[in-house]
Amino acid sequence: MITRQVLALTGNAAVAFALKQINPDVVAAYPITPQTTIMEEFSQYVANGEVDTELVRVESEHSAMSASIGAAAAGARTITSTSSQGLALMWEELYIASGLRLPIVLVNVNRSLSAPINIHCDHSDSMGARDSGWIQIFCENAQEAYDMTIIAVKLAEDKRVRLPVMINYDGFIISHSIDRVEILSDEKVQQFIGEYKPEFSLLDRNNPVTMGAFDSLGGFYYEYKKIQCEAIDNSLQVMQEIFDSFELISHRQYRTVEKEMIDDAEIIFVIAGSFCGSIREKINEYRSRGIKTGLVKVRSFRPFPDNSYREILKNAKAVLIFDRSTTPGAKGGPLYIEILGSLYGVEKPPEVFNFIYGLGGRDLELDEIDKSLEITEKALRGEVVDRVHWISLKKKEV
Amino acid sequence: MKRWEIKKVLEREIESLPQGVTIPEAGTSENYITGTWRTFKPVIDFEKCTQCLFCFIFCPDSSIEVDNGKVVGVDLKHCKGCGICAAECPRNAISMIEEREEG
Numbered sequence: 001m002i003t004r005q006v007l008a009l010t011g012n013a014a015v016a017f018a019l020k021q022i023n024p025d026v027v028a029a030y031p032i033t034p035q036t037t038i039m040e041e042f043s044q045y046v047a048n049g050e051v052d053t054e055l056v057r058v059e060s061e062h063s064a065m066s067a068s069i070g071a072a073a074a075g076a077r078t079i080t081s082t083s084s085q086g087l088a089l090m091w092e093e094l095y096i097a098s099g100l101r102l103p104i105v106l107v108n109v110n111r112s113l114s115a116p117i118n119i120h121c122d123h124s125d126s127m128g129a130r131d132s133g134w135i136q137i138f139c140e141n142a143q144e145a146y147d148m149t150i151i152a153v154k155l156a157e158d159k160r161v162r163l164p165v166m167i168n169y170d171g172f173i174i175s176h177s178i179d180r181v182e183i184l185s186d187e188k189v190q191q192f193i194g195e196y197k198p199e200f201s202l203l204d205r206n207n208p209v210t211m212g213a214f215d216s217l218g219g220f221y222y223e224y225k226k227i228q229c230e231a232i233d234n235s236l237q238v239m240q241e242i243f244d245s246f247e248l249i250s251h252r253q254y255r256t257v258e259k260e261m262i263d264d265a266e267i268i269f270v271i272a273g274s275f276c277g278s279i280r281e282k283i284n285e286y287r288s289r290g291i292k293t294g295l296v297k298v299r300s301f302r303p304f305p306d307n308s309y310r311e312i313l314k315n316a317k318a319v320l321i322f323d324r325s326t327t328p329g330a331k332g333g334p335l336y337i338e339i340l341g342s343l344y345g346v347e348k349p350p351e352v353f354n355f356i357y358g359l360g361g362r363d364l365e366l367d368e369i370d371k372s373l374e375i376t377e378k379a380l381r382g383e384v385v386d387r388v389h390w391i392s393l394k395k396k397e398v
Numbered sequence: 399m400k401r402w403e404i405k406k407v408l409e410r411e412i413e414s415l416p417q418g419v420t421i422p423e424a425g426t427s428e429n430y431i432t433g434t435w436r437t438f439k440p441v442i443d444f445e446k447c448t449q450c451l452f453c454f455i456f457c458p459d460s461s462i463e464v465d466n467g468k469v470v471g472v473d474l475k476h477c478k479g480c481g482i483c484a485a486e487c488p489r490n491a492i493s494m495i496e497e498r499e500e501g
Contacts, residue, residue, distance in 0.1 A: 099418070099419065100418045100419060100420070101417050101418030101420075102418070162417060162418065199417060199418075199420070200418075200420050200422075207422070208423065208424030208425075209420050209421060209422050209423070209424065210420070210421040210423065210424055210425070210426045210427075211418070211419070211420050211421075212419065213419060213421055213426055213427075214427075214430065215419060218408065220410065220412075220415055223411075223412040223415055224415065224419055226412060227412065227415065227417075
C-alpha cells in the first residue's frame, strides 16, 4: 500500500522539498533567475534547523562549483543549482567535477543565454554543457523534477557510476508554476538514497590522497578520458535500474527514453521538457482523426540512449524533432543532430525534420505544432521541403 | 607513508588506473622535478640575511628550505627561478644568478 501525499508546489519548491528530504552534507549555490527560489526555500530549511546541511553562500557560480568540488572531494554529499549564465560560469569546473568522478548533483533550471539578455526558458545552457562529462536528465513537470532530484543522488553515487548528474527542467513553466506533486515520506527518501560512502576523502588523514594531479605528455590523460566515456556509457543501465527501484517506492515508472503511443506510430514527435504536454495534447487530437502519431520524450540526454532511439524510431515514416536550442553553424539543433546519428545505417530510414522552438521562452502555439505536421505530410507526399524549420518566427506571411 | 614508484606508475595501463585520477598517496608533486625549468637561480647572502622569512612566505613553490625556524637554503629540485624571493627580500640578500654563469 502506498499512501499518497499530494502537495501543490512550484517546480522549484518541489526540488527544495526534495533537497530537504535528501539532507545533503553541503550545498553551495549562488542565486540566479529562475533558479533562485530553490535556494530561497532551501535556506529557510537550513535556518529552521530542518536539515543538517552546510549551506555555503558563495560569491559566484564559479565558486559554487569550486566549493562543490572541494566538498565532494572531502567526501560530502554535495548538491548545487543554477541556471543559464550561472551554468556558463561553472563551465571550467564542470569538466573537473566529471574528470575527478565526483558525484555532485546540479539542478539546472533551464534558461536562455545572453545576448539579447533574456531570463526565460530554452535549453541552450544545458546543451552548452553536454560535452562536459555530466549525466544530463530532462524533466517535463514538477513531479519529475522532484523525483529526478532524488534519483540523481543515488545515480551519481552508485559505485559503477561515480559521475556528476545535472537535472534539467524548464525555467518558469516548471520552476514557477504550481503543479500537483506527490511526495514521498522522509524515511522513504532516506532509505532510497542510502548512506553515501565515498571512495576517498581529502579529510581522511590516515589515508591521504592526491586529487587533480598533473598528468601530461607521457601520462594517462588519454586513458582517463576513455575510462570516463565508458563510465557514462555504462551509467545508462544503472540509471534504468535506479528508475526501476524508484518505481517500487513511488509507483511512478521512468525510462531512459520515454515513449507514448509508439507501437503503431508512423509519425513520431521527439521533444524534451515542458512542451511534451502540448505535443501530447495534439497527438491525442491527431489520433482521433486517424493520424498515427506518437511521442518520444527525452529523459537522458547524456548518456544518449542511441540504441533505444534507433529501435523506437527506425520503423516510423517520419520523425519530428523539436529542439529548444540551436547549434549555430551546424545543420540543426543538438537533439536533431544526435538522432540523425542514431539513425545512420538504418534500412529505409524515416524522414527526419527539425523544428527550432521556444528560444528565450517563446511560446510554442498549438497551431505551430499543426504546421510542423503539415510540413511533414507535404514531404511524405513527395514534395521537397526544408529539413530545419524555425516555426515560431514573427514574419510576414508569404 | 606508502609511495608510488614513478617508474612503475609509467608502466601502468588503462586497466590499472585509479578512479577519478585519485592517487592513493599525498604530496606527489614532490616527485615532479620543476627545477629544470629554471634560468636564474636564487643565491642567498647569509651575511645580509636577517632571517625575516619573507622569502619562505612568498615562495609559490615552497622551495625555501627552513630548519629550526631559520632559512638554510633553496630546494633547487623544485625552485623554478621565478625571482619572487629576491624581489621581496627587504635586505636585498637574494640575488638571481644566471644558471650558465656558474658553469
